Amino acid sequence: MVLGIDIGSCYTKAVLFDGQIKEKMVIKTSLRPVEAIEQVKEKLTGYKEIAATGYGRNLIHNAQKVITEITAFAYGAMYIEPGIKTIIDIGGQDSKVIKLNRGVVERFVMNDRCAAGTGNFIEKTARALDLSLESFGQLAVKSDKPETIDSLCVVMAETEILSLAAENKKLEDIVAGLCDALVRRIAALGAQVKIEPPILLCGGGALNQGIIKSMNRILGKVIVPEAPQFLGALGAALCLNPICRN
Amino acid sequence: MELIGYTCSYIPVEILSAAGYRPYRLLHGDFGLMEKSDPWLRVDACPLVRSNLGFLLEHQQRFVAVVGSTGCDMSRRMLEIVDAITDIPTIIINMPRTDRLEIYYDEIDYLIKRLAELSGGRIDDEQINRQIRVWEGLRNFYRHYSEKRRENPSRLSTVSFHHLVANFHQGNTQPVSYSQLEVSNLPRVFLLGSPVGYESTFLLKIIEKYLRIIWDYNCGLSRFLNVKIKGKGVDGIKSAYYQQPPCILRRPNKKFYEFIKKKIVEYKPTGMVLSTLDYCDAYEFELIKIGNIFGLPTLNLRSDFSFQNRSQLETRINAFQEMINT
Numbered sequence A: 001m002v003l004g005i006d007i008g009s010c011y012t013k014a015v016l017f018d019g020q021i022k023e024k025m026v027i028k029t030s031l032r033p034v035e036a037i038e039q040v041k042e043k044l045t046g047y048k049e050i051a052a053t054g055y056g057r058n059l060i061h062n063a064q065k066v067i068t069e070i071t072a073f074a075y076g077a078m079y080i081e082p083g084i085k086t087i088i089d090i091g092g093q094d095s096k097v098i099k100l101n102r103g104v105v106e107r108f109v110m111n112d113r114c115a116a117g118t119g120n121f122i123e124k125t126a127r128a129l130d131l132s133l134e135s136f137g138q139l140a141v142k143s144d145k146p147e148t149i150d151s152l153c154v155v156m157a158e159t160e161i162l163s164l165a166a167e168n169k170k171l172e173d174i175v176a177g178l179c180d181a182l183v184r185r186i187a188a189l190g191a192q193v194k195i196e197p198p199i200l201l202c203g204g205g206a207l208n209q210g211i212i213k214s215m216n217r218i219l220g221k222v223i224v225p226e227a228p229q230f231l232g233a234l235g236a237a238l239c240l241n242p243i244c245r246n
Numbered sequence B: 001m002e003l004i005g006y007t008c009s010y011i012p013v014e015i016l017s018a019a020g021y022r023p024y025r026l027l028h029g030d031f032g033l034m035e036k037s038d039p040w041l042r043v044d045a046c047p048l049v050r051s052n053l054g055f056l057l058e059h060q061q062r063f064v065a066v067v068g069s070t071g072c073d074m075s076r077r078m079l080e081i082v083d084a085i086t087d088i089p090t091i092i093i094n095m096p097r098t099d100r101l102e103i104y105y106d107e108i109d110y111l112i113k114r115l116a117e118l119s120g121g122r123i124d125d126e127q128i129n130r131q132i133r134v135w136e137g138l139r140n141f142y143r144h145y146s147e148k149r150r151e152n153p154s155r156l157s158t159v160s161f162h163h164l165v166a167n168f169h170q171g172n173t174q175p176v177s178y179s180q181l182e183v184s185n186l187p188r189v190f191l192l193g194s195p196v197g198y199e200s201t202f203l204l205k206i207i208e209k210y211l212r213i214i215w216d217y218n219c220g221l222s223r224f225l226n227v228k229i230k231g232k233g234v235d236g237i238k239s240a241y242y243q244q245p246p247c248i249l250r251r252p253n254k255k256f257y258e259f260i261k262k263k264i265v266e267y268k269p270t271g272m273v274l275s276t277l278d279y280c281d282a283y284e285f286e287l288i289k290i291g292n293i294f295g296l297p298t299l300n301l302r303s304d305f306s307f308q309n310r311s312q313l314e315t316r317i318n319a320f321q322e323m324i325n326t
Helices: A033-043 A069-080 A119-128 A133-142 A154-166 A171-190 A209-218 A228-238 B013-018 B031-037 B047-058 B073-085 B101-119 B125-150 B158-169 B201-210 B233-243 B254-267 B281-294 B310-325
Strands: A002-007 A011-017 A021-028 A049-053 A086-090 A095-101 A104-111 A199-202 B003-006 B022-025 B063-069 B090-093 B188-193 B212-216 B271-277 B298-303
Touching: A002 A033, A002 A069, A002 A228, A011 A033, A011 A228, A021 A033, A021 A228, A049 A069, A049 A228, A069 A086, A069 A095, A069 A104, A069 A199, A069 A228, A069 B310, A086 A171, A086 A228, A095 A171, A104 A171, A104 B310, A119 A133, A119 A154, A119 A171, A133 A171, A133 A209, A154 A171, A171 A209, A199 A209, A199 A228, B003 B013, B013 B022, B013 B101, B013 B125, B013 B233, B031 B047, B047 B073, B063 B073, B063 B101, B073 B090, B090 B101, B101 B233, B125 B158, B125 B212, B125 B233, B158 B201, B158 B212, B188 B254, B201 B212, B201 B298, B201 B310, B212 B254, B254 B281, B271 B281, B271 B310, B281 B298, B298 B310
Parallel strands: A002 A049, A086 A199, B003 B022, B003 B063, B063 B090, B188 B212, B188 B271, B271 B298
Antiparallel strands: A002 A011, A011 A021, A086 A095, A095 A104
């Protein structure tokens, strides 16, 4: 049995893997990745080897394998759906579009200098609207006519939301418009690598039903795995598999 | 010796030297310097230009003049600002975007005339030829080090090469040696893109933690080595500078692509790293094309000389290495 850990900027995700996922856990990284790693190791036991990925990947000193999340996502995607050609990851602090060719990373792009196109955009705007992340997604799904939100900057988007609210626009349409804005940003980023179906959506953003609906509308049907935020941890665990090692 | 600043690879250092000044290439990439330019340049202007302006404002008294070209829009704007807000004289030469040799030749004559006025002396052929010998000697000296990078295995890092050639760019006419061997078997890559600033070592270090840069075509690194003066006098200089492999900003820039292709065939890199400064629009759109044209694994990096996204930069470079190794 192996332990795959993905130390992300917002959450640390881990899976115990033995031919299939035996156990999984997620905890907040809260800018204390070492503490998060220790908690994972205390909770998930019985493993022989560890593989690490994510921005805190080099903090696990006894890991047998350390890989970037880009490679980890590719391994994870191939396990879930071998024909995947594009992976879109919406994380808390960045987003990535990874192009695969027969399971191997061919090109990738990342957005990390701006909240637009990341989970942060949704978190900030949800807070401005006094909504929880869950209700944000549920509300967005109800909209048939999303408002157009032009601002890609999270600060300017808040101003735009205020203007729309002042015009008495429906809350679900504003929220769906925000999801569309985020997806348009990712589509623009992904144009550099030419997004091709089948597309796998992962990361915490893939838990938001509003984003999934916008993705399906703007980029075409996306595949969302059962536990999308664990794809990196799963991929890390898989890289300890002898086939992947070679 | 008084410094004369210059901003472009088409400004002949031999002529600046012949006028009696020490040519200092403005290649600053210091985030701290940028703030000093804020009253005059918007925050989304080219970080190199913002940094260079900050440097000039802080060291005005050391510069007798600044010479630039119209090759890059934002660099030209910087010279206009320098002209407006400081006492430093500026000389801007018109760099033809299209293949117009006669315009460039006239502009070099204009530069010589302005420098003669500035220095109060004459710039004659003897002085020019002496400076050709000095600077060509330096180029040959640094070419030897650049070659060490491309050997297989590579024997010199671009981090060290960057330190060495800063001497050339800052007008030091004494050759500076480096004897340490830095053998590497990491994946061999080309570096292309925006200028590399004097303070950009951190970026090169992150790249070379995972990859070995065996050749580059960047201002601030080895681009100056492509100037090869074979003739004598001003005509020899004009011809060599004009005929150098072109800047990506010139139109049509077919020769730029042909030159890079030739180097790929010759050096056989396993990938390319395209490094763009934020808001360096020309490189931004051209670089996407480069990746597709050359058919090599290509990594696009963007930075603004700050350290803020260093862990994300490292993730990209690390992932690119994994991608090449797969």
